[in-house]
Amino acid sequence: MRNKAALAILLVFPLTGCCLIFKGTTQQVAFSSEPSGAVFTVDGQKVRTPVTLSLSKTDRRLVFSKEGCHDETCDLNTKTCSLFYLSLPLGIAIGVDLISGAWREFETESVHVQLRPMPGTSVERDVQVKSDPPGASITIGGLSYGTTPAKFRLTWAASEAPKEVELKLAGYDDVRVPLRWESPSAEVKLAAKPESVAAKFGSDPPGAEVWIDGVFVGSTPRTEKFDWNAASPAKRVEFRLEGYAPEIRSLTKAVPVLDVRLKESVETVTLKVVSDPPGATLEVDGASAGTTPADLPLEWSVKKKRHVLRIIRAGFWHEEIGVESGRRRDPVTIRLSPLLPRFP
Numbered sequence: 001m002r003n004k005a006a007l008a009i010l011l012v013f014p015l016t017g018c019c020l021i022f023k024g025t026t027q028q029v030a031f032s033s034e035p036s037g038a039v040f041t042v043d044g045q046k047v048r049t050p051v052t053l054s055l056s057k058t059d060r061r062l063v064f065s066k067e068g069c070h071d072e073t074c075d076l077n078t079k080t081c082s083l084f085y086l087s088l089p090l091g092i093a094i095g096v097d098l099i100s101g102a103w104r105e106f107e108t109e110s111v112h113v114q115l116r117p118m119p120g121t122s123v124e125r126d127v128q129v130k131s132d133p134p135g136a137s138i139t140i141g142g143l144s145y146g147t148t149p150a151k152f153r154l155t156w157a158a159s160e161a162p163k164e165v166e167l168k169l170a171g172y173d174d175v176r177v178p179l180r181w182e183s184p185s186a187e188v189k190l191a192a193k194p195e196s197v198a199a200k201f202g203s204d205p206p207g208a209e210v211w212i213d214g215v216f217v218g219s220t221p222r223t224e225k226f227d228w229n230a231a232s233p234a235k236r237v238e239f240r241l242e243g244y245a246p247e248i249r250s251l252t253k254a255v256p257v258l259d260v261r262l263k264e265s266v267e268t269v270t271l272k273v274v275s276d277p278p279g280a281t282l283e284v285d286g287a288s289a290g291t292t293p294a295d296l297p298l299e300w301s302v303k304k305k306r307h308v309l310r311i312i313r314a315g316f317w318h319e320e321i322g323v324e325s326g327r328r329r330d331p332v333t334i335r336l337s338p339l340l341p342r343f344p
Contacts, residue, residue: 026054029076030110035123038064038072038115049113057104062111069115069123076111078104114182122157125184129165132189133230136169140179156181171195171230192229199224199251201237202259208241212251228253243302264301271296271323272331273309280313280336292334300325315339 033049040062060076117123131148138145162178172190201210203220235251244262275292282289305325312318316336
């Protein structure tokens with residue numbers, strides 16, 4: 001039984017157009033108007049917008065009317081259905097689509113018309129105002145309409161010029177844009193307003209180089225002026241001073257004063273100390289440091305530029321020498337002098 005049904009479909013399909021099977025002889029079209037409630041006649045029937053109708057696929061000229069508005073004419077045209085070309089290899093199927101009218105389809109499935117008010121009348125429109133960034137105050141004709149994004153209704157007289165919409169947001173330039181009843185929407189990108197702010201830079205100790213976003217601007221203490229706006233990113237500030245660790249801070253419009261306490265850079269260098277004879281007791285800056293020969297880890301910084309070594313050995317004169325930072329990597333060799341006996 002199933003095989004017979006399938007065979008019947010295969011026999012009938014070539015005799016039936018693709019458009020007729022998949023699209024049919026009618027098509028749904030949605031009609032709307034601004035303002036709504038416009039009356040028009042189609043296929044001898046009067047209807048009112050908004051409405052969706054199932055129409056036969058023929059070209060039409062429609063006239064929309066509403067009290068207090070000029071009539072608006074709209075052409076609803078058709079074109080060749082894309083599926084019609086699939087019927088070409090099927091021979092007789094072309095005729096089926098042509099006779100039934102299924103070979104056509106409307107160029108659009110929605111029609112929207114704008115009705116112009118007549119002199120002495122007015123029209124109400126839904127209005128939408130947006131801004132980037134949002135939150136801008138909306139003023140039209142001296143009246144406030146909240147903040148963006150906003151939706152509300154406005155009334156236009158027939159001869160009224162476009163309404164001026166004023167948008168204001170702290171940190172951004174004020175903007176005025178025209179708003180027409182034919183296209184009652186506005187979407188505005190606000191431009192950030194620059195503001196000049198004096199920035200102060202200080203350091204302890206003073207004299208540090210100030211680098212802003214990789215550019216040297218001078219040494220502390222100093223004052224620089226910068227233009228900021230709401231979209232300005234923070235600036236990277238680096239303080240550099242020889243003998244001190246770099247300090248990095250962020251400069252913003254809200255924090256325009258940067259005062260840093262620099263930390264000393266401490267370098268540890270191993271100093272090799274040898275005495276002749278060996279085995280002498282070592283003291284560094286008054287603290288015991290073992291016996292010779294010795295590898296002494298000594299710390300150097302801008303405040304510590306000299307170490308004092310004392311070498312002590314029984315039967316020899318004590319030796320005391322100073323090691324300066326400029327020779328902190330040079331090995332130290334000390335030849336001790338023996339004590340001479342005393343004679344009466």
